[in-house]
């Protein structure tokens with residue numbers, strides 16, 4: 001759902017465009033940023049805010065890979081295994097990561113619900129392979145040790161958050 | 166052939182922190198814009214870009230100044246749309262320009278806008294560029310503060326607003342008409358051309374769509390002149406180009422070189438050659454979208470004409486190098502997977518064809534290939550050829566056909582179940 005603050009943010013974005021619907025991707029990003037996926041309520045809110053039909057917004061969500069209708073972990077780890085990265089070991093890097101996280105080769109979400117690991121196509125960082133985006137931020141020149149350290153740190157941060165209430 | 170004395174585009178490699186506007190202006194930044202606004206008519210800016218021979222760096226290589234001259238003078242508003250979708254496998258140059266030298270990109274946009282009479286520009290970046298675009302937005306804010314963007318730029322009556330816009334994960338949105346649809350909040354699917362964006366573009370208005378790198382060339386051209394620019398490159402492929410080098414090389418990365426530089430120089434001098442002294446088996450000169458070149462083509466000059474004459478395309482100049490250990494059926498299947506994944510679903514030849522081709526590659530991979538599967542791939546390719554709505558579907562044929570043409574025996578081994586398993 002779009003909060004009051006979200007709506008104010010969206011109002012600012014609307015100033016960029018002569019036509020409201022140009023803001024649909026921005027609005028959907030705002031709606032999905034807290035939980036990493038979109039509910040039917042989110043989609044309805046965005047449609048209403050932009051004078052679009054719910055069906056139109058659903059179609060948009062289905063079209064773009066970064067908009068998601070299924071819940072994911074708090075941290076979405078997207079490893080590029082496209083050709084340039086694969087030539088530099090990304091396939092094996094990805095499979096080992098899945099194995100260490102107890103996930104099948106096609107990826108998935110860790111038992112604690114914190115991490116979703118998946119493979120993606122080219123992310124424009126081929127010279128820095130292996131590469132992953134975690135919640136859309138780049139992590140480059142990765143090794144098993146580096147990604148494990150990042151995951152451990154995020155895991156610690158999240159559990160701290162829980163105990164602190 | 167040697168490295169450039171100084172970079173024309175990747176200037177942040179020579180001048181640390183040029184992403185800061187004060188450093189940029191201290192090194193001649195925004196001088197070209199000042200010169201254009203004070204001394205040149207808009208048409209003269211287009212003329213110098215035409216005379217420079219600058220060709221679009223997004224893939225098609227269309228002359229930039231000629232494209233600008235198609236914008237009608239009597240229809241307003243006019244829009245500039247900057248293509249920063251950068252989703253071709255092996256391409257990572259626009260990102261470096263945006264991160265390292267953003268003001269040169271912005272100055273190029275302003276010069277283009279002045280030339281064609283535009284008052285608004287949108288920079289469309291792929292959704293994965295959220296981080297790089299934060300820095301770009303800071304650069305835009307700085308440029309507004311210093312009076313290089315916004316109203317009455319440098320005290321003249323020229324005004325320009327520049328906005329960033331992020332896509333959400335779709336390779337097809339790099340195709341210019343799909344990009345415009347996406348920017349309008351519609352599905353990012355391609356439209357018929359003609360009408361071309363210069364006539365009917367964003368919101369139905371005349372629009373220049375240019376790649377980030379194309380526009381980054383414009384400030385030095387306006388500042389130093391067409392003759393100066395033409396000293397780099399060849400007669401028909403002028404200037405310098407950023408070559409994205411990836412795959413089996415010691416030093417992958419972006420290298421800015423004059424067009425016409427031999428491939429060997431890129432791979433050996435810039436990239437440090439293939440690790441372990443292994444041989445080059447194959448090269449993709451334009452990511453997944455242009456035919457594979459066999460490894461004996463190292464003396465090829467890298468300009469638009471020469472690469473085309475050798476049976477491929479220079480495109481965005483994304484060079485993926487594969488050494489002798491690479492299984493070409495595997496490599497082709499990776500690319501077919503990419504196109505199947507990215508097919509937008511609008512036309513059935515592409516939607517179904519890429520799906521069928523991937524199916525055959527799965528059989529080849531899993532050791533279930535049928536005797537006529539290689540011919541089946543070629544026949545699917547023939548049926549798609551010329552029948553896809555846009556170039557994405559046509560691109561998907563390149564890795565299939567060219568890998569079969571040059572490495573058919575590797576396919577036959579799979580068919581005979583001799584090379585099973587990854």
Ligand SMILES: Cc1cc2nc3c(=O)[nH]c(=O)nc-3n(C[C@H](O)[C@H](O)[C@H](O)COP(=O)(O)O)c2cc1C
Nearest residue numbers: 221222223248250251252339340341375376379556
């Ligand atoms: C499937 C497909 C994907 C494309 N992707 C990009 C891209 O990511 N970036 C880009 O600048 N051009 C891309 N293009 C080319 C654009 O359609 C267009 O030619 C280009 O943006 C024009 O700018 P230029 O003349 O400055 O090169 C793509 C074309 C096709 C058919």
